[in-house]
Amino acid sequence: MPPGVVPFPFGKCRVCRDRATGVHYGVATCEGCKGFFKRSTLRGDKYKCFFGGQCDISPQNRNRCKSCRFRRCLESGMAIDGKFKVQKRNKVWVHTIMSPLLAMPKGLLVSSRSICMSVIFSSPERISSELLS
Amino acid sequence: MPPGVVPFPFGKCRVCRDRATGVHYGVATCEGCKGFFKRSTLRGDKYKCFFGGQCDISPQNRNRCKSCRFRRCLESGMAIDGKFKVQKRNKVWVHTIMSPLLAMPKGLLVSSRSICMSVIFSSPERISSELLS
DNA sequence: CAACTAGGTCACGAGGTCAC
DNA sequence: GTGACCTCGTGACCTAGTTG
Numbered sequence: 001m002p003p004g005v006v007p008f009p010f011g012k013c014r015v016c017r018d019r020a021t022g023v024h025y026g027v028a029t030c031e032g033c034k035g036f037f038k039r040s041t042l043r044g045d046k047y048k049c050f051f052g053g054q055c056d057i058s059p060q061n062r063n064r065c066k067s068c069r070f071r072r073c074l075e076s077g078m079a080i081d082g083k084f085k086v087q088k089r090n091k092v093w094v095h096t097i098m099s100p101l102l103a104m105p106k107g108l109l110v111s112s113r114s115i116c117m118s119v120i121f122s123s124p125e126r127i128s129s130e131l132l133s
Numbered sequence: 134m135p136p137g138v139v140p141f142p143f144g145k146c147r148v149c150r151d152r153a154t155g156v157h158y159g160v161a162t163c164e165g166c167k168g169f170f171k172r173s174t175l176r177g178d179k180y181k182c183f184f185g186g187q188c189d190i191s192p193q194n195r196n197r198c199k200s201c202r203f204r205r206c207l208e209s210g211m212a213i214d215g216k217f218k219v220q221k222r223n224k225v226w227v228h229t230i231m232s233p234l235l236a237m238p239k240g241l242l243v244s245s246r247s248i249c250m251s252v253i254f255s256s257p258e259r260i261s262s263e264l265l266s
Numbered sequence: 267c268a269a270c271t272a273g274g275t276c277a278c279g280a281g282g283t284c285a286c
Numbered sequence: 287g288t289g290a291c292c293t294c295g296t297g298a299c300c301t302a303g304t305t306g
Contacts, residue, residue: 022270022271023271024272031298032296033297034271034297035273036296036297038272038273039295039296063295080272155279157279158280164290165290166289168281168287168288169287169288169289196288
């Protein structure tokens, strides 16, 4: 950072630790997590983590697990209340599931198309040994 | 090229010198080398050069030696992970590669949603025994 | 007015498709 | 298997609207 330049005031994104660009949906986040939360909410996406539900969310890997990224959005306090900033920080918005994929078998419940795909084309024996170990 | 037409901005493919169609996996490449690198990486293919390991890779002969084509992919900096720079609106910024599949266990490949559905519903018992807890 | 953000925009590229 | 073409999620930027 050049001398004399004031550091960005919002600090790091509370979801992925990227540079926060402002307070979005009640939480200081980057543009990416802001847009991700907005899209996920509007579409009512339901995500499934395939890696234990404890994925680290960083600027480099935040697109690898939508489930944990969205979980971190909720945990950090992001909420859509329809209004501006007042009293949003401590509210947790409850995600409503609207996905037609809910009719799918348990464990394959995903709205991330690519993750859904990845389960299928693999040889079943390899999946079972590596996913279920 | 007709008069007044701006030359294609990405230049030549850094692997085979064909026309680059964009920045793929961190490097300006053509569609062919992009797809080749993707398939090779996802499948974990191992190639062997039978001609000394110094094959020239051109648009005309790029399919003759997979080993040297893949070697050139790696040498040019293609990577299925990490960050790369993108030129947009006269500004340069860092864009994170979107690769949800990369977090999946090794050997997992991809298909389509329709195939996903059909497989799941055509043999739910097999899927459930191997994938579902 | 300035300061701020929700929501929209859209270029970009990852990943999928399918004739060959 | 290849690669030209496609779909669609992403996120930097834009703008309209709110607030003090």
